[in-house]
Every structure is written in C-alpha cells, then in structure tokens.
Amino acid sequence: MFPGLSNKVVLSSCSQSAISTTVLNAIDAYKDSLLQYGMEWNLWMEKVESAKVNFSKLINCEPEEVAILSSVSDCISSLLHSLKLSGKEICLTELDFPCIGQAVLAQQTKQNFKINYVPHQQYTIPIESYDDYINSNTILTCVPHVSYYNGFKQDIKELARISHQYGSLLFVDAYQSAGSMKIDVKEMNIDILVTGMQKYLLGIPGISFLYVKKELADQLAPSTIGWFGQEKPFDFNLKELHYAQATQRFNTGTPPVINAYAADAALSLINQIGIEKIEAYLNELSAFTLDLTKEMGFEMASPQVVSMKGPTTAILVENASQVEKQMLNLGFVVSARKDVIRIAPHIYNTKEDIKNALTALKGFQTQG
Template identity: 25%
Template sequence: MYEHPLWSVEFPIDPDICYLNHAAVAPWPRRASEAVCAFALENNTQGARDYPRWSRLELTLRGQLQTLLNAPSKTDIALVKNTSEALSFVAAGLDWQPGDEVLTSDEEFPSNRIPWEALAAQGVKLVTVNLKGPDPEGSLIAAMNERTRLLTISSVQYASGIRLDLRRLGLACRSRETLFCVDAIQSLGALPFDVQALDCDFAMADGHKWLLGPEGLGVFYCRREVRDQLKLTQYGWHMVEDMGNYDRLDWQPANSARRFEAGSPNTLAQHALSASLQLLLDTGMENVWTALQERVSYLVDALGSRPKIAILSPVDADRRSGIVTFAVEGVDQRHLFESLRHQGVVCAQRGGGIRWSPHFYTTQDALDRALACLDHAIGDLGN
C-alpha cells in the first residue's frame, strides 16, 4: 500500500486514533492548520491592514476549485456556506410551475431532499427512485417524463457509498432538456470530478469532508448558460457587479456566480481551504483516487474474509467510493459503534451499519488497528 512520506507530516494523527470518518468531518492537513494560525496572528498584530492579500487569496481559491471541478471559468464558481445553501439557491431560484417534478433517489442525505420537499406548496412533486436494482441509472432515467424539470442526485450516496455513472445521467438529462444537479460532497476531493464531461448544470460540495477543509465554506458551480434561470434570494454588497463602489446607488447582480455571495466572505475558512486544496492538487486527483481505492479494497477484502460481516457498500470496483459500510450479524450496531469509538476508531453509524471512510493518506497500520478493534468489539459483544 503506497504511503508518501509527506502524508505523515501533513497528517500527524494521534496514534491512539484510527480516523475513518472523512465522509463526515475530516482532519485538516498541517498546512491548513498553519495557514489559520498565521492568519490569526496577522489579525492579532495587524488587523486588516493587508486586506488586498486576502482578496488575492480568494481569487486563488476560486482557481483551485475551478481546477478540481474542471469548470470553464473562475466566474462559474461561487463560494457558499455549505451544500445546503447551494442546493437551496437552485430549489428556491427556479421558476417552478404547478405539476413540475423533481427526480431524485430514495437514499439522499436530507440536504438533497428537504429543499425540494419544501416546493410542495408551489405544486412541485418530488419523485424518489430506488437505487437497489442492478441498473440504478436506468431506473432514474426510466422515471423521467415530460414533467421532470430537474434531476438532483448525489454523486456518491452517503450511507451505502454507491457511486453513480453521472456521465450517463448527464447525457440523459441533456437529451431531454432536463436540468441536472449533482450533490458532489461525497466525491469532490476523493476522486476526479469534471462538470463539463458530466454535463451538469449545478454542482455543489462542502469543504469539510474529502476536501479536508473547515466547516462553513463550500463551492457552488453554476453553468453559465443557466445562471440567469435562477432568481436571487439573497442580496448584499458583495453580489453586485460593481463591487467595492459603495457610493453607487444603482446596481445589478454580478455577471459571474459571485451573484450568489450576498455579504462578507469567510476569510478565515478561505485560508484553510485553499491550503488543503493545494495539497490535493499537488498530490494529483488521479493519485488521490488510486491511493484511496487501495485502502478501500484492503478494507473490503479484510472485512469480507471475516465471518458474520455483511458489507453493505458496493463491492464492484466501478461502484465503489471512499465509503465502506458494513454490519455484523447478531451484534447490535449501536453497541458496536460505541465500542469502536471507545477504542479510538473514529467512524459513523449510517445505513443500518458502521461506515468507515479512509482517505488517500490513511496508513495501513491505522486500517489494521481498526480491524483489530473491530475483532475485539465483536468478541466482547458476542459473548
């Protein structure tokens, strides 16, 4: 299992911890922590004397996100508080008509369900499709009809970890003139993502999972050709075209995706996220994904060889993500989760089982220790 020497420097994880929770909240790399400390010291000793530097860093961050998403331009990138905010911009911004339908799966995280359910008062119906069959994309496509205004789907489902063929879904949407919205929070930063190749109109992700950044800052990609279809729901000084001209009384929304950024930016989080993204870009997303696949394969093989363990995540390579969810027969999963937590295995309880989510830098030693903790927990709980 490949382990670059730099990774242990960037992630000096407490040796008593096995961190397998990147699908929830990730640790920061050392460079992000150092960037925040330096920014805090700068504020403490200089205040905002060098605010122009902060503005330049914001432009750098937009460029980093443009690269990760392969967006056509920095102007397609909005910096938002979180995935929910970006999804709400789409849900609240489109001009819905009674009878319109939104299509999604029955496995979505509430962030990609509640904004659409909230449209019921406007006569919009949310249609959910089961993904358990042999062809989940085919099931979604088959559910499309002349009333389907938008397909909104997670690139990777948060509980099962199933990875969908977004390119196929994007082609289906484009051929039907259906808008395509991708909640990319469980894939961006874990595997390569290309908004142009996927033909998506909207894509969004928070920074605190696979992107290794802080909570409170995420990205919203909005395709230029559909940007004007979204009416604005928030207004302020930062979203106008002539930003910085505070004496001008007339205004218009920014031509870029900055129109979705109403007020003051989260400069603290920008410093951290920019540092974290540079680590991913320096490593290369293909290399990140290759290393992550090694770790997921190792866990799938190790868990699959143990009796009474059912792997709930897809085992086929083309369906795998960074998530491995499993359950143990005859063991209360809540008690199993608590036992693992007390032994230092940081993970989550999702989808009727235990969800482990390593990242590219996770060491084999950490995986082996987590597996040993699991064996110990099963032994204790099985008695």
C-alpha cells in the same frame, strides 16, 4: 503532516478528515493577520479568490462559475430559489442527503411542482431506473455522486445523458466524492455541482462551493442574494439590483474568511498531490477493505465492487453509534450512520490501519 494521527487512526473522511499542518498553518495565518494588522481586507479577499481558483482547477471550470457559500444546504436552497418550478417536476433519489430533499420540500410550500423519488434497491440505484422518474416536464434531476450512507457511486456522465435527453438540468451533490476521485464538470456534462470542504477535501466546515455552468447561471435571477453577488458591490447602491457575472451572482454576504484560508490550503494540497494519484490509492484501499471484510465475515451495506463505490465502506453493525464511541476509546475514529459503521480512509491511511480497525470492530461483534 497530519499531527492528529500520532495517537489515533482516523478513518472518518466521510464525515471529517484528519487535519494537516498545511491547513492548521493557514488558520494560524488568519489569526496572525487579525493580531498583527487588525484588518487586511485585500489579503483576505485574495485568499477567498484563491480558494475559488483552486476549487475550479480541481473540477475543471472557470472561477466565475463558482460561488462561495457556507454549506451544501445553503447551495441547494439558493439554487432552488432561482428556478421557476411551478407546473414542473423535480426528480430526487432516495439516496440523496436529507438536506436536498428538505430544501425541495420547503420550496414546494412556495411553488407548485411535483417531486418524483427514484427508489433505491438495497442502497444502490440501477441506472435504468431513472427513465421511469424523469420526463419531458422534469426541470431538475438531483443526484448524489456518492452516497453518504454506504459509498455507492453513480455514473454521472450517463446520468447527464439521461437527464439532458428529457431536457432536465442535472444537479450533483459531490460532498462524498470531491477530493477522493476525479470530477470534471465539463467532461461529465454537469449543470450544477455542490460540495463542502470537511470530508474528502481535507478541510473544515463553514464553506461550500456552488458550481453552476456559466450559460445557465447568466439566465438565473437568485432571490437568496447579498452584496457580494452584485456586479459592483462597492458602489453601495441600495436602490438597484445588478447581478454579477455568471455564478458570482449566487455569492451572498461577506465570505467566510477563516474557512477560505483553510479551504485554500487544503485544495492546494489536493491539487499538488494530484487527484488521479489520490483516486488510485483510495481504490486500492477500497479493494483491500472489500476483500478483508469478506474474509472476516462482516455483513455489508456497501456494493461489493470497487467500480461501484467511493472509498467509503459501510459495515452493518448493531448499536452503530455506541460502537463508534467504543472504537474511539481504542483509538479508531470511524463514523456511524443509522445501522452502519463507515470506514472512510484517505491518503494518510495504510492497509494496516484498516486491518487493525476491522479487527477491533470484529471484537465488538463477537462480544455481541
């Protein structure tokens, strides 16, 4: 099902997963629709809706609680524009992806609020730290579920308890976790969650999902909007503003149709396999990777306990981006970030794949 694997080992799900025939066929179906019918708006919108329904099934929410945008950066910016932040505080972590920090800083040029950064300790954050950075004036706490740098995983349910205890909303960036582990927004008590399709969700870039729980979304008046976020877009009324129900109000213009075709196919595949099954297998690969890296004497940037990490394992190497290229020449797709090489497997990988990749990586290190 993953034709790209015939001549290489793809271990880059923290960046881009291998592409399945299911997704490739969906992209072709959109091409065929353009060629054969020219314009099939009803079908295209059905695909967008179906992607949304599949995503809401995956995270256990109602489809009306999910908006479709183009990137996680878009999602955080739209959300921040909808909040009254002046005089308040926002809590961020030093492990957030840069686009989260940058969007908050850009917002600070418009509204006057304070930012508190929860520091990391060797790229992990002890849960007790949060109490020092969230207080009763905190309106929003932004956390990554899993760190893009080293796969460190946070206890979201506990973070929801801590932030809610101070009256803060919890925003979860799930781009490095969605598709690799179970996420239940209701059970975890998450207020806002964002993710895209390119990483463990087995899709392509160009589409992202913004979950805002209904009770909250209904109170928000976003200012980054579009006609697809209106109650009756096809009334074509430019003199009135009527937000659509719940999180639909965060939709902007014409949705990214080809990306929705791909997303719908990838999400169907994930839901069909079952996220629990995927999580169990990836935990097995994670344990295997930790054991082997220890045995082989690698210097690690990831936590050494499976329960503290997602499937990504980060190994400290010199000249990481150069090593990424050299690994590709040997047929291994791995991903460099700063001073690490990330090994990020998915369901199509075997222990043998990981062993072979680590052996190749060790070769570069021995050569210096």
